Amino acid sequence: MTTITRTSTCNLCEAICGLRLELTDGAVTAVRGDPEDPLSRGHICPKGVAIADVLVDPDRLRAPVRRRGPVEDPTWEEIGWDEALDLTADRLSGIVNEHGADAVGVYLGNPNVHSLGSMTHGAALAKAIPTRNRFSATSVDQLPHQLLAHLMYGHQLLLPIPDLDRTELFLAFGYNPMASNGSLMTVPDFPARLRELKARGGRMVVVDPRRTETARVADEHLFIRPGSDVHVLLAMARVLITEDLARPAAYVDGLDRVAAALADRTPERAERASGIPADRIRALARELATAGRAVVHGRIGVSTTEFGTLAQWGVQLLNLLTGNTDRVGGAMFTTPAIDVVGRGLVGRGHRGVWHSRVRGLPETSGELPVAVLSEEIETPGPGQVRALLTMSGNPVLSTPDGARLDRALGGLDFMAAVDFYINETTRHADVILPPTSHLERDHYDLVFNALAVRNTARFSPAVFAKSADQRHDWQIYAGLVRRLGQRLERRSSVRKRLVTRARLAVSPTRTVALLLRTGSSKVTLRALRRAPSGIDLGPLREGRLPDRLHTRDGRIDAAPDLVLDDLSRLDAAVAPPAGSLQLIGRRHQRDNNSWMHNAERLTRGRARHQLLMHPQDLASRSIADGSRVRVASAVGSVVVEVQASEDMMPGVVSLPHGYGHGRPGSRMHRAASVEGVSINDLTDTEILDVSGNAGLSGVVVTVTAE
Structure with missing residues (x-):
């Protein structure tokens, strides 16, 4: 051997x-x-x-397949690449030519941002179909972050990152990096970094409705009612202003408007909404102002609420008011070797250029909220979505009211998927185009290097060569773009098509080499090949602002009109009924959103699909620990085992994200230990943040014995 x-x-x-x-x-x-x-x-x-x-994985597709027969009992036959690409282009272009570009919807899943080929070539495919019905996982995750970054800093990806390696106080809202390894804060080895934080005398405080894996190792954990983070964050900002603790930079504008908007948002008011004592809210704000090096960060438990943008605004305010933005140990900006923001590789962002057909919701940075996808398929009329192209996504499990979307997909005239699994969504596809897997393609990270707690660069060539009958994702996109350009009646000019074709012929690796060579980091692809473990470019740099800003006046507007206007909606919000239960999600280190649940290595051992519920809530409903219960919301119900857990705040229950693989035709449920239901059969498409992000956290439910 x-x-x-x-x-x-x-x-x-x-x-x-x-x-x-x-x-x-x-x-x-x-x-x-x-x-x-x-x-x-x-x-x-x-x-x-x-x-x-x-x-x-024997379930992974390695050649294109075409579905014959019904979704519930299909026959999948392998076909050649030319036939698969021609079929997809023929059907999509035919629908566009007959019904208009908006008759085709495009959905991009989370794995696209993890693939170099998707990042360099995927946008060309989305643009080849000039539809306004574009959707992605962004609007069930981090859209409030991106909208605020656009409004306050001038670019949707100019996101302040906690300088975790040098901070003295890390205040985390709705965040569980022990399970996630960090999110919008690329922070591998979080456990060791937390130990280092404590060793230098620092503290971590977690605010969360569940005593998460991170909360258990933090210095302090505060229970909070789901969706009420916004009240606590804004009350803390008010404390900083009213107690003269604010020390913002000179390039921050709009602070008078902020003070006026927060005048009546007292800690006592926040206590009534959140359950956190007013005195503790005041003390936390004062500690943040006097800690020296401190940073606040909020993640998915904050973003995926009805007021995610307002809550994330509160996070930005706390860092700005304490002077911890662009300061060592605070919220800083990265200096990646390939600067996707500074080089204009990703657009600055925009909002409201067009609106959804049925509900009239605004787009954000070229995408509509995925919460409207079902209604856009179901509702007849001009612009109705009749065909769908999904790219590495599983929205049936990951977007609100997934059961409704599941039904809606059955009414499409045609569906194609770029994916290597037959999952709960792609089982509806007429044709599936499988790309190579992670170890069969080169990788350089364009996005997460821009979100990391340290500046580094690493290039990883493919470990295994693809076989002759496989295609990389970028090759699939290039093939579809070329064919669509030939078939669409409203074709672009010959010159434009030739330019696009030439660009798509350049491999992602060559693109990376060119971007590095023309950048300012002095890192080259050749140097990265000689250093396979990566090159250290040093810690995050202080003093990037205001030069790093992409706002038109080179300053930060701390009081965007869109945010201030949304305060009236917050004031009008109705609190959950007394004695009701609120549903939140959860993640596990062995889960990868809605996939990898057919990997026996990750699913063996103790089951983790149960509904978690506080013993008091079980007792008050005469429900036995371990029994089966029905969980019902305004849009649906599921039946699942319940598990008593004192890690839950009373009045809050939790289901894991990404489960619910039992649908006929899906091949993602091979491991017997993976049971469970989809939390998104309970979440509601009507509960949305002002950004269009789905309000997945804090859904009111009932739990009854089955």
């Missing part, structure tokens, strides 16, 4: 950990963290260990 070691990247999640793969006779026999990686420092989570399981 011949054994070699290869260095690579785990790009399954935002942590982008470095890997050491042991290969014996061409097969992966061991996966370890790379101790020389300057960002992940040898850390690896269970998903990284399982990355090779995806490579050899």
